[in-house]
Amino acid sequence: ARGIGPVDENVLVELEEALILADAGADLAGEYVVALRAKWRRGELPDIAALRLELKKMITNTLAPRMAPIPVAPPYPFVVLVIGVNGVGKTTTIGKIAHLLREEGHPVLLAAGDTFRAAAIGQLRVWAERVGADIIHHKEGSDSSAVVFDSLRAAKARGTHVVLIDTAGRLHTKTHLMEEMRKVVRVIGREIPGAPQEILLVLDATNGRNAITQAKTFQEVIGVTGIVLTKLDGTAKGGMVLSVTKETDVPIRFVGVGETIDDLRPFDAESFASALF
Amino acid sequence: NLSEKFQGVLKNLRGHGRISEGNIEEALREVRLALLEADVNYKVVKEFTAAVRSKALGAEVMASLSPDQHFIKIVHDGMTSMMGGEAQDLDLARRPPVPVMLVGLQGSGKTTSCGKLALHLQKKKRRPFLVPADVYRPAAIEQLKVLGSQIGIPVFDSDPNADPVDICREAVRQADLTGCDTVLLDTAGRLHVDEELMEELRRIKEAVDPGDILLVADAMTGQDAVNVAKAFHEKVGLTGVLLTKMDGDARGGAALSIRAVTGAPIKFVGVGEKLDALEAFFPDRMASRILG
Numbered sequence: 001a002r003g004i005g006p007v008d009e010n011v012l013v014e015l016e017e018a019l020i021l022a023d024a025g026a027d028l029a030g031e032y033v034v035a036l037r038a039k040w041r042r043g044e045l046p047d048i049a050a051l052r053l054e055l056k057k058m059i060t061n062t063l064a065p066r067m068a069p070i071p072v073a074p075p076y077p078f079v080v081l082v083i084g085v086n087g088v089g090k091t092t093t094i095g096k097i098a099h100l101l102r103e104e105g106h107p108v109l110l111a112a113g114d115t116f117r118a119a120a121i122g123q124l125r126v127w128a129e130r131v132g133a134d135i136i137h138h139k140e141g142s143d144s145s146a147v148v149f150d151s152l153r154a155a156k157a158r159g160t161h162v163v164l165i166d167t168a169g170r171l172h173t174k175t176h177l178m179e180e181m182r183k184v185v186r187v188i189g190r191e192i193p194g195a196p197q198e199i200l201l202v203l204d205a206t207n208g209r210n211a212i213t214q215a216k217t218f219q220e221v222i223g224v225t226g227i228v229l230t231k232l233d234g235t236a237k238g239g240m241v242l243s244v245t246k247e248t249d250v251p252i253r254f255v256g257v258g259e260t261i262d263d264l265r266p267f268d269a270e271s272f273a274s275a276l277f
Numbered sequence: 278n279l280s281e282k283f284q285g286v287l288k289n290l291r292g293h294g295r296i297s298e299g300n301i302e303e304a305l306r307e308v309r310l311a312l313l314e315a316d317v318n319y320k321v322v323k324e325f326t327a328a329v330r331s332k333a334l335g336a337e338v339m340a341s342l343s344p345d346q347h348f349i350k351i352v353h354d355g356m357t358s359m360m361g362g363e364a365q366d367l368d369l370a371r372r373p374p375v376p377v378m379l380v381g382l383q384g385s386g387k388t389t390s391c392g393k394l395a396l397h398l399q400k401k402k403r404r405p406f407l408v409p410a411d412v413y414r415p416a417a418i419e420q421l422k423v424l425g426s427q428i429g430i431p432v433f434d435s436d437p438n439a440d441p442v443d444i445c446r447e448a449v450r451q452a453d454l455t456g457c458d459t460v461l462l463d464t465a466g467r468l469h470v471d472e473e474l475m476e477e478l479r480r481i482k483e484a485v486d487p488g489d490i491l492l493v494a495d496a497m498t499g500q501d502a503v504n505v506a507k508a509f510h511e512k513v514g515l516t517g518v519l520l521t522k523m524d525g526d527a528r529g530g531a532a533l534s535i536r537a538v539t540g541a542p543i544k545f546v547g548v549g550e551k552l553d554a555l556e557a558f559f560p561d562r563m564a565s566r567i568l569g
């Protein structure tokens with residue numbers, strides 16, 4: 001039943017399966033199918049094409065309100081704190097965002113706030129060089145808050161427009177690491193009132209239901225004002241973002257679609273919905 | 278967790294005295310939903326619940342257990358046996374130096390796991406050699422060098438402009454000359470749909486003939502786990518799996534999915550960011566975790 005012909009129960013089952021395989025979750029997939037079945041029974045969906053279009057519309061409508069760019073604006077520096085669990089693509093995403101900002105003419109400073117992981121500072125330094133951004137870093141093993149503090153000082157002194165703060169990956173279940181992040185937020189706020197203006201949570205599209213727990217916990221404990229969904233260039237569809245959207249009402253700023261400097265797209269609800277099933 | 282959700286459903290089973298066609302469907306539905314919520318792949322869930330159904334309906338009544346207890350036992354035992362048998366170690370029973378390849382998606386924990394395996398081998402009185410074969414990611418070579426220095430294990434001085442296949446071949450040669458008996462090859466993260474990079478893995482395998490090829494997979498991986506595992510397995514043949522970030526709260530259903538589509542044993546579990554955070558894999562513990 002691939003796209004042409006009349007609707008029957010098999011088609012609905014297939015769509016439910018496709019949504020589950022896209023990590024939308026069994027409950028949400030079930031809800032969509034219940035809604036589609038009702039429309040079909042009322043005669044509103046004459047064929048499979050109409051059914052698929054309707055599902056795409058429903059998903060787009062759920063996600064469209066989440067499309068909004070990072071509101072970079074004076075007074076500068078505009079501070080972006082980048083957080084998330086281990087390995088999701090925080091450091092790489094910072095490089096990509098810095099590149100976009102540089103292309104728009106903004107002076108950018110990167111803060112090497114991951115003072116824990118091996119070669120994290122070295123990795124960010126390569127990105128700073130690639131995009132033409134300043135970077136502030138201390139030695140590996142130093143205090144992350146101290147780096148952040150120095151970075152904000154430097155940004156104010158140099159007239160930097162945007163500061164992107166890299167942080168160590170941390171599982172949301174590690175209370176002491178979440179507490180460390182709350183401390184960093186306080187340090188930022190004391191140094192620059194109103195900062196950080198953006199707390200950007202990076203989520204990995206290859207994750208399953210745990211992405212929802214991550215989003216809820218980070219939002220609850222630290223606060224989240226924007227989301228980036230990475231690794232959509234693989235075969236994972238990132239359907240968890242539908243539940244993330246329902247449970248937190250955080251804008252999705254970008255999607256990551258690769259490992260190089262240009263592989264960042266503004267989040268588009270309709271293209272995301274089209275690719276989902 | 279499953280037993281809580283089950284209470285209502287199982288009370289129904291208990292009331293009927295034995296498991297039958299009539300009362301099992303609701304229980305199976307709860308199992309199915311629990312497994313999907315735990316990120317077990319949809320198709321694997323279907324196969325598993327079908328197997329549970331036939332076992333439960335075909336089973337003799339167990340005198341010592343009520344039908345609901347019996348049902349939970351079938352589910353738990355079925356999952357444990359699907360997870361694989363006893364904990365296994367690296368396959369080191371061959372003439373040294375034994376190369377071990379670590380492969381997987383971006384960010385899954387390969388480099389860190391290389392360091393962990395090196396420490397594990399050192400504790401077992403072996404002489405490991407760490408090889409950075411990732412020439413793409415910024416500071417990847419530096420990352421493995423830092424880890425090696427933290428535990429006093431030699432690291433091959435990879436040339437970032439070299440071909441990873443040549444790096445691996447040269448490193449195994451150097452291990453041989455310096456008396457190292459196990460060579461841990463840290464490969465770059467790659468998409469299973471990147472033909473060129475998947476071909477690079479096949480060429481590395483061909484060049485060094487590894488004793489083990491481990492898929493390093495993130496415990497938080499969702500439905501996509503089967504696609505990834507199948508592709509890596511078909512390209513290079515996996516001999517084992519290392520499941521990382523198990524110190525989080527992901528239920529880890531990807532483990533069952535990966536096992537189901539590759540048959541490869543899960544050999545190790547990563548339980549933290551430090552190099553000593555590596556444990557053997559216990560199938561029954563994983564089954565309990567997935568079932569919640």
Ligand SMILES: Nc1nc2c(ncn2[C@@H]2O[C@H](COP(=O)(O)OP(=O)(O)OP(=O)(O)O)[C@@H](O)[C@H]2O)c(=O)[nH]1
Pocket residue numbers: 084085086087088089090091092093114117120167168169170230231232233234255256257258259263383384414466468
């Ligand atoms: N295919 C693909 N890979 C990505 C994407 N974003 C990041 N990566 C890769 O994912 C891996 C991890 O990226 P990092 O930027 O180091 O992730 P991180 O969150 O900073 O990791 P930690 O600091 O260790 O927690 C690297 O190999 C990146 O190149 C993406 O959108 N697509």
Ligand SMILES: Nc1nc2c(ncn2[C@@H]2O[C@H](COP(=O)(O)OP(=O)(O)OP(=O)(O)O)[C@@H](O)[C@H]2O)c(=O)[nH]1
Pocket residue numbers: 086087117169171382383384385386387388389390411414417464465466467521522523524525546547548549550554
């Ligand atoms: N909490 C936790 N973090 C882990 C574990 N294993 C690795 N990590 C972290 O996950 C992140 C990514 O680890 P890497 O070793 O850089 O991952 P990788 O697979 O080599 O990444 P690429 O080379 O970019 O593909 C780092 O922050 C590690 O510290 C684990 O078992 N638990």
Ligand SMILES: [Mg+2]
Pocket residue numbers: 090091092114120166167168169
């Ligand atoms: Mg990082």
Ligand SMILES: [Mg+2]
Pocket residue numbers: 387388389411417463464465466
């Ligand atoms: Mg690596």
